[in-house]
Amino acid sequence: MSGQLSRRRFMVYSLAASTLTVAAPIGCDTAKADGTARRGEGARRPSDVVVTGTDEEMLVLEVTTANKVVVRLPRAEVGQGITTAVAMMIAEELDARIEDVQIPLADARSKGNQFTGGSNSVSSLYGPARALAATARARLVTAAAKRWNLPPRTLRTRDTKVVGPDGRTATFGSLSADAARIRRPAVSSRPKPASRHRVIGKPTTRIDARDIVTGKAKYAGDLAVADAKPTVVARPPTLLGKVVSVDDRAARAMPGVRAVVRVPGGVAVVADTFHHAFKAEKALRITWAPGPLAALSDAAIRSRLRTAVPRFGTPPTGSTQVAGEFEFAFVSHAPMEVLTAVADVRAGSAEIWFSSQSPQEARDSIAAAVGLPASKVRVHVVRGGGSFGRRLNYDAAIEAALISKKARRPVKLMWSRADDVRHGRMRPASHHRIRASVQRGRVVAFEHAMASVNESYGAAQEQGQSAQGGVSTTPVAWAGRAPAAGPLPSDSGLYNFGRISGNSGGVGLAMPLGAWRSVDSGTMRTAEEIVVDEVARSLGRDPVAFRRATLRSKAVRAVLDKVASAGRWGRTLPTGHAQGVAVHEEYGSCVACLVEIDATNRKEPRVTRVVMAADVGTAVNPRGLQAQLMGAATDGISTVLRAGLHIDRGAVRESSYADFRYARQRHAPTHFEAHIMPSRQDPGGAGELGVPAAAGAVANAYARATGTRPRRFPIDF
Amino acid sequence: MPSYSFVLNGKPVTVEAPSDMPLLWVLRDLLGVTGPKYGCGVGVCRACTSHLDGEEIQPCLVPVADCAGRGVTTIEGLADGDRLHPVQQAWLDCDVAQCGFCQPGQIMAAVALLKKTSRPTDADIDGIENVCRCGTYSRIREAIKKVAATAGTADDEGPGRTGTHTV
Numbered sequence: 007m008s009g010q011l012s013r014r015r016f017m018v019y020s021l022a023a024s025t026l027t028v029a030a031p032i033g034c035d036t037a038k039a040d041g042t043a044r045r046g047e048g049a050r051r052p053s054d055v056v057v058t059g060t061d062e063e064m065l066v067l068e069v070t071t072a073n074k075v076v077v078r079l080p081r082a083e084v085g086q087g088i089t090t091a092v093a094m095m096i097a098e099e100l101d102a103r104i105e106d107v108q109i110p111l112a113d114a115r116s117k118g119n120q121f122t123g124g125s126n127s128v129s130s131l132y133g134p135a136r137a138l139a140a141t142a143r144a145r146l147v148t149a150a151a152k153r154w155n156l157p158p159r160t161l162r163t164r165d166t167k168v169v170g171p172d173g174r175t176a177t178f179g180s181l182s183a184d185a186a187r188i189r190r191p192a193v194s195s196r197p198k199p200a201s202r203h204r205v206i207g208k209p210t211t212r213i214d215a216r217d218i219v220t221g222k223a224k225y226a227g228d229l230a231v232a233d234a235k236p237t238v239v240a241r242p243p244t245l246l247g248k249v250v251s252v253d254d255r256a257a258r259a260m261p262g263v264r265a266v267v268r269v270p271g272g273v274a275v276v277a278d279t280f281h282h283a284f285k286a287e288k289a290l291r292i293t294w295a296p297g298p299l300a301a302l303s304d305a306a307i308r309s310r311l312r313t314a315v316p317r318f319g320t321p322p323t324g325s326t327q328v329a330g331e332f333e334f335a336f337v338s339h340a341p342m343e344v345l346t347a348v349a350d351v352r353a354g355s356a357e358i359w360f361s362s363q364s365p366q367e368a369r370d371s372i373a374a375a376v377g378l379p380a381s382k383v384r385v386h387v388v389r390g391g392g393s394f395g396r397r398l399n400y401d402a403a404i405e406a407a408l409i410s411k412k413a414r415r416p417v418k419l420m421w422s423r424a425d426d427v428r429h430g431r432m433r434p435a436s437h438h439r440i441r442a443s444v445q446r447g448r449v450v451a452f453e454h455a456m457a458s459v460n461e462s463y464g465a466a467q468e469q470g471q472s473a474q475g476g477v478s479t480t481p482v483a484w485a486g487r488a489p490a491a492g493p494l495p496s497d498s499g500l501y502n503f504g505r506i507s508g509n510s511g512g513v514g515l516a517m518p519l520g521a522w523r524s525v526d527s528g529t530m531r532t533a534e535e536i537v538v539d540e541v542a543r544s545l546g547r548d549p550v551a552f553r554r555a556t557l558r559s560k561a562v563r564a565v566l567d568k569v570a571s572a573g574r575w576g577r578t579l580p581t582g583h584a585q586g587v588a589v590h591e592e593y594g595s596c597v598a599c600l601v602e603i604d605a606t607n608r609k610e611p612r613v614t615r616v617v618m619a620a621d622v623g624t625a626v627n628p629r630g631l632q633a634q635l636m637g638a639a640t641d642g643i644s645t646v647l648r649a650g651l652h653i654d655r656g657a658v659r660e661s662s663y664a665d666f667r668y669a670r671q672r673h674a675p676t677h678f679e680a681h682i683m684p685s686r687q688d689p690g691g692a693g694e695l696g697v698p699a700a701a702g703a704v705a706n707a708y709a710r711a712t713g714t715r716p717r718r719f720p721i722d723f
Numbered sequence: 724m725p726s727y728s729f730v731l732n733g734k735p736v737t738v739e740a741p742s743d744m745p746l747l748w749v750l751r752d753l754l755g756v757t758g759p760k761y762g763c764g765v766g767v768c769r770a771c772t773s774h775l776d777g778e779e780i781q782p783c784l785v786p787v788a789d790c791a792g793r794g795v796t797t798i799e800g801l802a803d804g805d806r807l808h809p810v811q812q813a814w815l816d817c818d819v820a821q822c823g824f825c826q827p828g829q830i831m832a833a834v835a836l837l838k839k840t841s842r843p844t845d846a847d848i849d850g851i852e853n854v855c856r857c858g859t860y861s862r863i864r865e866a867i868k869k870v871a872a873t874a875g876t877a878d879d880e881g882p883g884r885t886g887t888h889t890v
Contacts, residue, residue, distance in 0.1 A: 616861075
């Protein structure tokens, strides 16, 4: 499972402040946290030295005099529940009430790891956050002991207070100033052993749940930034089409219109309300030049992908083959909150508010786009209404900054839903050729060759610039992929399949793509799990029994066993119904999924039951983890059965949830359960984990219910 | 510019707006009421779902002129002060939300459904069209059933009940 995080000591520093403020560097566990070595960190001194100056690369904890514990989190909250998980870690080690712990999102910093992706937030923060809080607790206890003149070991902590042996109490807030002057705590500042955890591992409701259900939770579009006017952009009919000419006289004459400016992506209208902005946008008369893919449609893209798949070598002599070719369509991220960014660009500085998984890169790109030094650009990270990888890219933020600069005023840019679906980004389409070679009842070789569309602008670099709003898109596309890349699925050795090999090709196209939850695993591992079922069938073996016999890892076998028993694998079902199963291992975690499908009507199959089991090491918040698995199940149902994008002559055909058919309530299972395996291991990743297993299980259930071999996804497209 | 008066979450309001301006933008851009969300603008995603005289509406489709003299309830008007509506409480108890963006609309749709039928079947719940891109559907179903199981209070719409706003 995951690494030996807890055996490492996380250095914690005191920051000079009038209230207790401690800091721990994140990303010490370099390989896991951000993949970059942190040389030079050794120059810092450990905890008995007061560090002044920058806290930029630190996770910083402050105890306020109002008895609140505040940790500014260098991550994005987009629904995955990281703020709740971190609040739990802090509450655990401080013995604070979770309602006294506040986790605002940090502005973009100039250093450190502020990247949210690759399902690594919990695993990268688990050590530092606990070390930080444990250190703060030790100082608070020491401060109370001094104040009361009592032996520190006689003091306890609970409910954001220090408690004396006689029952007297002092709130952390009341001790904070004294604790700030403690150099050497008189009690241990080591985190608790897991056996004493009372918060970590306890199912906990999101810390922002009440704000959400009362409508108080603020997203970028809800912010009241002074004078930031609603702004929309008229976009081309084709992907990356260009403005040839624009007649904006009628639009400018309309009431409530403040500005009309050209940007690389189209023509922006700034108005008093979004109603006025949309109306004026429709009144623009624009002549468009077609985008670079205007001659291209799905059939041609599929054919080019097929051709780009590397050839297999010769199979082992004497073996027979079970093989399949699989195609996956483009898929929109389509987060509920469309891309939205508030920008206020002035002559010498800029301020931007939006939800970002990569705010540091965003700040640098925005600075370059508007011609300011990065130090003059402030990026405020706002909670996001979903992401699924979409907010790794910051297209809208750059665009908003360019519009603000040109219009010389603050703007609140919102992409329409049609903009979001028709102009990207999207999960790349891919083609997979998988071949299992079987000899004497065993798989002796397993090959997976694939090709996917790459975002590539080639000579038409200028076209590419419009995709990201004015600066090169290529590094951003990579930003989404690189950190999420674990071992390639075919290299992961999930099964004892003899010689395992993988090879990939690509088709470069000028279109806006992006990492989509679970990245390549969402297609590659899904296709592999379908082939595993087909191998089992060819050998006359049961899909669960065959996996049990060939899986390499005990942990994966355990989650498979869990879903098989909890989901009553093999139970009798009516004709047209079937069960399907699949497993996946990634991010130091593993998962199994069992689904039941009703495919009596093949055109409208319904997944009726989903049973999942996951081993993610220590599950900080089991309720949050179950939510992530539930979301992954819905993603699997959607991408396998219903939801994809067509490309027609260089344009995305779909334009809303009416035709990009992500699951609704009537497509979701009426029964869902998720089992969390007990573990003392440090946390692995979980946010993306469930997607390949869920997608594979849905495809396998559909195949068993219908007697077909699904090859092209989504099936109903 | 014409002006329109209606009761919003129990309080009378008057706005100057073009007659065809959708209620969604009147709420968000003129009145600063941001609980109803834009997700599509064409009545498909239903993230803006609110109530007009107690009936479910999608404010992105309803022109402000149609609201004159009537009662509008958004997610902000559902709770009775600090006392949450039973559907909001069930949402908390089941920890339904993930990103939370669609949830004001989901809650308003659930309240409307429970008003029509206090013990909705799975088929009734399947009829809710609101998109949740995080895929929280199973917990939405669980929360609605939880309210139905303790029914009797679910048709109370909180402080929106004033003036012309019939519930």
